[in-house]
Ligand SMILES: Nc1ncnc2c1ncn2[C@@H]1O[C@H](COP(=O)(O)OP(=O)(O)OP(=O)(O)O)[C@@H](O)[C@H]1O
């Protein structure tokens with residue numbers, strides 16, 4: 264056999280091997296993709312309903328006797344008035360045939376307690392409403408919402424479902440009158456947590472996560488990059504530095520709950536920082552994220568060809584100039600990748616936040632770094648623990664919000680990375 | 688390691704043979720005169736180690752003002768290593784240790800108080816492998832003048848960039864695309880860009896490590912012309928594998944072998960009547 268023939272005979276084998284390898288790769292990717300699709304379909308299937316909510320249009324008489332008995336439009340009085348009474352009155356008018364305490368209670372149970380807050384807001388915004396009658400779309404109770412979304416089976420014996428036949432009858436009457444509608448669920452995006460599913464929103468947790476991650480990013484990125492630069496460029500090679508390096512690598516593997524305990528002990532108990540706040544959450548997550556960022560940054564600094572640094576030093580740049588003018592810009596995309604991995608971890612982290620009290624029931628969305636807050640994963644955990652069907656779908660919706668947050672964050676990082684890479 | 692300690696000790700004559708043979712058996716009696724009148728830099732008793740491995744042994748050599756000294760020798764004989772001692776580029780290599788003195792204006796550049804940053808601004812370098820910054824052609828050349836604050840305004844800077852590129856023989860090829868990345872040039876163009884970058888800070892000494900190994904004959908001729916011109920103002924040390932080039936551009940030539948300076952002298956003497964057998968074998972092409 265000639266040499267060429269030898270190579271040709273081996274060639275077919277090599278090509279087959281390559282084909283096989285490509286097939287493995289495609290299978291792996293398809294498998295991964297299908298799991299992803301499965302995950303998303305199940306979450307979306309469970310959660311998309313939470314983005315709409317059942318509203319009922321009621322004629323509301325903004326009774327001056329109830330809202331503003333003194334007639335002076337005192338904001339304090341407007342704020343503390345009994346708006347629920349307006350809703351009740353309107354409901355009784357819808358069903359004049361219903362009488363008796365328990366019957367009337369059933370009628371008012373159709374509406375959400377949140378509709379009273381809704382009315383209050385409208386009046387405070389526009390006090391001229393007082394004394395008029397308006398048709399207003401108000402939020403229905405979550406049980407009604409579930410009924411309208413088809414989660415309550417009418418065939419099931421009456422005592423086994425959350426709504427009895429009478430109530431279903433009332434709702435059907437309203438529906439036939441054409442005043443029941445599914446509308447976009449703005450509450451979900453504008454409210455904090457609540458005991459009532461129809462009044463519960465994700466904004467509190469979203470803001471909590473956002474503020475926490477801002478703190479994390481502002482601390483961990485500069486500190487991580489600076490540490491990496493120091494270790495790579497300036498640190499003397501000795502035992503002590505070796506020890507530090509080993510410990511950084513070990514820290515990356517420490518379970519996150521330990522960081523939570525550390526945060527509780529140091530930041531809250533010792534420094535006396537406020538519990539349940541994004542600033543403490545951010546500090547704890549910084550501790551957790553730092554090793555990831557340091558390791559990724561060091562690797563990307565090492566990956567920069569040394570000839571670039573030599574070139575800079577060769578024309579008389581100081582070590583710091585060589586680093587900041589030449590090495591860092593090239594290493595930056597890698598550092599950003601590391602940062603985004605760290606931040607994604609931090610975003611999904613709940614255990615350390617539980618330790619520092621970011622698991623509290625917080626109705627008011629936080630507006631600053633020192634307001635009590637919770638975070639998206641914690642909120643998901645809390646809701647998934649609640650028995651109401653309304654919270655089940657909100658759990659999935661919250662997961663979708665978390666994923667959307669993650670995607671936005673990653674997209675920003677990718678965009679930044681592209682922009683940096685383009686400069687060269 | 689042990690060998691260096693042994694080197695530092697005064698050794699009785701009869702013992703020298705055995706100690707030296709621990710290193711390499713090279714006859715160093717015909718090295719010649721390593722000094723020159725009007726030296727710009729002086730290398731004295733320099734030994735360089737990479738960890739435990741010694742790469743340069745007891746080298747003495749002067750770099751003359753307004754002249755070119757070429758360093759020749761087989762691959763791996765320590766030319767680059769010695770060249771990098773002159774601007775302390777060896778500092779950047781982990782485990783690299785330099786012993787001995789390298790003097791500039793009578794001061795040891797390895798003294799504590801010498802700032803390598805200033806030294807490297809005065810002693811420029813063109814590396815063996817072209818290493819442009821991944822930035823625009825303009826920024827590549829402008830970088831040195833910028834960080835040293837050599838320019839007052841943009842016009843100054845543009846002038847420096849243009850003259851540097853012109854002298855490196857690159858201007859005509861790139862003048863329409865100064866904003867394009869320097870890494871997008873051909874290998875030879877990149878090397879000329881690196882030369883332009885080095886001369887843009889007007890160093891007093893220029894170290895060139897095989898500057899023409901990636902260039903075609905025309906570009907090489909241009910660089911050699913540039914070297915001849917730079918010599919009027921600067922001192923130049925050039926490493927080259929081309930005997931013809933050494934003969935064309937340099938006034939003095941040093942031949943290295945396995946880390947030793949084997950022979951040094953006026954270029955024409957080295958090429959016409961080498962004293963050492965190794966030198967002769969190398970320049971006549973019988974070596975390796
Ligand atoms: N960074 C380094 N670490 C360890 N050893 C090195 C290093 N750089 C060079 N050496 C060794 O030092 C010796 C001299 O190398 P040097 O690069 O100075 O040779 P050279 O004469 O420039 O060769 P060439 O003509 O191939 O460029 C070689 O044996 C080489 O293996």
Ligand SMILES: [Mg+2]
Pocket residue numbers: 766767768815896
């Ligand atoms: Mg070399």
